[in-house]
Amino acid sequence: MxxxxxxxxxxxxxxxxxxxxxxxxxxxxxxxxxxxxGANGAGKTTAMKMLCGLSMPTSGSAxxxxxxxxxxxxxxxxxxxxxxxxxxxxxxxxxxxNIRFYAGIYGIGPELxxxxxxxxxxxxxxxxxxxxxxxxxxxxxxxxxxxxxAIFHDPQIVFLDEPTGGVDPIxxxxxxxxxxxxxxxxxxxxxxxxxxxxAEYCDRVSIMVDGQIDALDTPGKLKRSFQAGSMDEVFLxxxxxxxxxx
Amino acid sequence: xxxxxxxIIKEFYHIFRDRKTLLILLGxxxxxxxxxxxxxxxxxxxxxxxxxxxxxxAASMKLVQKIESSKYFETYNQTTQxxxxxxxxxxxxxxxxxxxxxxxxxxxxxxxxxxxxxISDATDPNVATxxxxxxxxxVADFQKELNQPNRIPYTIDVETRMMYxxxxxxxxxxxxxxxxxxxxxxxxxxxxxxxxxxxxxxxxEILLASPVNPLIIILAKAVPYLLxxxxxxSTILLLSYFVLDVPINGSLVLLFAVSILFILVSLxxxxxxxxxxxxxxxxxxxxxxxxxxxxxxxxxxxxxxENMPLPLxxxxxxxxxxxxxxxxxxxxxxxxxxTLIWKEVLILTGMMLxxxxxxxxxxxxxxx
Numbered sequence: 001m002x003x004x005x006x007x008x009x010x011x012x013x014x015x016x017x018x019x020x021x022x023x024x025x026x027x028x029x030x031x032x033x034x035x036x037x038g039a040n041g042a043g044k045t046t047a048m049k050m051l052c053g054l055s056m057p058t059s060g061s062a063x064x065x066x067x068x069x070x071x072x073x074x075x076x077x078x079x080x081x082x083x084x085x086x087x088x089x090x091x092x093x094x095x096x097x098n099i100r101f102y103a104g105i106y107g108i109g110p111e112l113x114x115x116x117x118x119x120x121x122x123x124x125x126x127x128x129x130x131x132x133x134x135x136x137x138x139x140x141x142x143x144x145x146x147x148x149x150a151i152f153h154d155p156q157i158v159f160l161d162e163p164t165g166g167v168d169p170i171x172x173x174x175x176x177x178x179x180x181x182x183x184x185x186x187x188x189x190x191x192x193x194x195x196x197x198x199a200e201y202c203d204r205v206s207i208m209v210d211g212q213i214d215a216l217d218t219p220g221k222l223k224r225s226f227q228a229g230s231m232d233e234v235f236l237x238x239x240x241x242x243x244x245x246x
Numbered sequence: 247x248x249x250x251x252x253x254i255i256k257e258f259y260h261i262f263r264d265r266k267t268l269l270i271l272l273g274x275x276x277x278x279x280x281x282x283x284x285x286x287x288x289x290x291x292x293x294x295x296x297x298x299x300x301x302x303x304a305a306s307m308k309l310v311q312k313i314e315s316s317k318y319f320e321t322y323n324q325t326t327q328x329x330x331x332x333x334x335x336x337x338x339x340x341x342x343x344x345x346x347x348x349x350x351x352x353x354x355x356x357x358x359x360x361x362x363x364x365i366s367d368a369t370d371p372n373v374a375t376x377x378x379x380x381x382x383x384x385v386a387d388f389q390k391e392l393n394q395p396n397r398i399p400y401t402i403d404v405e406t407r408m409m410y411x412x413x414x415x416x417x418x419x420x421x422x423x424x425x426x427x428x429x430x431x432x433x434x435x436x437x438x439x440x441x442x443x444x445x446x447x448x449x450x451e452i453l454l455a456s457p458v459n460p461l462i463i464i465l466a467k468a469v470p471y472l473l474x475x476x477x478x479x480s481t482i483l484l485l486s487y488f489v490l491d492v493p494i495n496g497s498l499v500l501l502f503a504v505s506i507l508f509i510l511v512s513l514x515x516x517x518x519x520x521x522x523x524x525x526x527x528x529x530x531x532x533x534x535x536x537x538x539x540x541x542x543x544x545x546x547x548x549x550x551x552e553n554m555p556l557p558l559x560x561x562x563x564x565x566x567x568x569x570x571x572x573x574x575x576x577x578x579x580x581x582x583x584x585t586l587i588w589k590e591v592l593i594l595t596g597m598m599l600x601x602x603x604x605x606x607x608x609x610x611x612x613x614x
Contacts, residue, residue: 052455053455054451054454054455074457077455077456077457078457080455082451082452082455082456083452084448084451084452085448086447086448086451088447088448088449088451088452090256090259090260090449091447092259092260092263092264093256093259093260093263097256097259100252101252101253101255101256102456104248104249104251104252105249105252105253105453105456105457105458106456106457107248107249107457133263159455
């Protein structure tokens, strides 16, 4: 096994003549927090779907967690976690039932589910709420819970598609602490976001414009080379070149 | 298999947590049986009739009594003026009138020949025909009684037998119809809604990014509705047997087996709808307009298919409920066995396989 969690080379996806993702190449180290930025319509979601095995690439190659996206789709799915921008827990199930369900579909045994659930509820301080329906929880808690569920089966990589949309700054801070904890446990984090302060928290950041990756480096180096004071300025300088929009 | 189990548990939580919907699903068959059984009916009873008896002899009095004692008619506004009849029709107080002319009693005795006039309000042609027929039968019966002692030569006695449903009860026809409607509504509509709901909430993406086989996701959706539908069939059969006195002449096992086949067809349709739509509104619209309406119109349950023009009769062949309706009537009312309904069963099986294959194909296409 090599030290790369994701290796992407000239990955391309076209829909009826429209090139959504245009030959992108990058690598993500194991345990890295990789920020995947870009304006709406830049092709982020399409790229992410190909890496998660939800969509077949048109051309190029990609290895995720050591597996080929063309042939080893199923193995990839077993080794990744995924949390989408849309809320992903079932509102009419309790916290416990949600955990049990998602753990169950990843094939975790009942004893392990019970012990891990106890530990998780303790960490999240939700022991008393374990039997409450998810819809009774505030949004911030739901998001934290959804993240915990996404990494419950200890995946090698977790894909987060705008996980903090609509959440208050304090909860976002908490959420990022959870991301750091996960990375410290060796889980690679692949995250898209529209909040540029969050981009600062990433180890490395790529910025997509019109289906291509225009910049890829640590936030510090990017700021220096664009002579910008913040990631926000870097992003604006790059994203303004975009010709297509939603 | 473990994954499948977890999915089914989850689907049951969804159904049981939504109490109102569950109540509607389980209560609907009962409500429909009660409504069709006691409120809606094609039979004409207690129709208002005016008998204009201008004769008032012994024979005419006897005829009037005969009509009055029939459950189909209720005499209303007695009069001796034929001119009053039209006023009553206009006011809508009567449906039919019988005129007994002044010479009725005399002629019937003297000349063995007499006349009567039936006038009916044909704004509703079905009711008018039915009432006229009822009256004619009563008159014919009356005539027979008069002839009793000295029978006229060369009479033809027509003996009519209403096979399978001697009392001509409407329930024999609508119970199979209600079964088809309820099963279609629960299976097709609810299944399509529950799958599309996952898409709307964004949960479907998460599930597809997990190692679960997509087939498990959609099959697990169908299982709870299969069980719910079996409960519904039992409710309908129990109510129709004990409350409406509809017999179950054929094999109960066969009846359940073909019902489960029809449930599977409906579930497959629901899954197909859900894999071509992305919103609950669209799923609801397709289920109701494209499935439910044709079922009501073309299954033969309300409008006889034999009376339809060829293009519509052809369309009716692709409506699964039509075949199910034929099967249920054959098994339940006529008591037929599998050897006589295998053709219909084969058609439904073919439809089920077709819809399931289509649903799975469409579902997979959307993934790539």
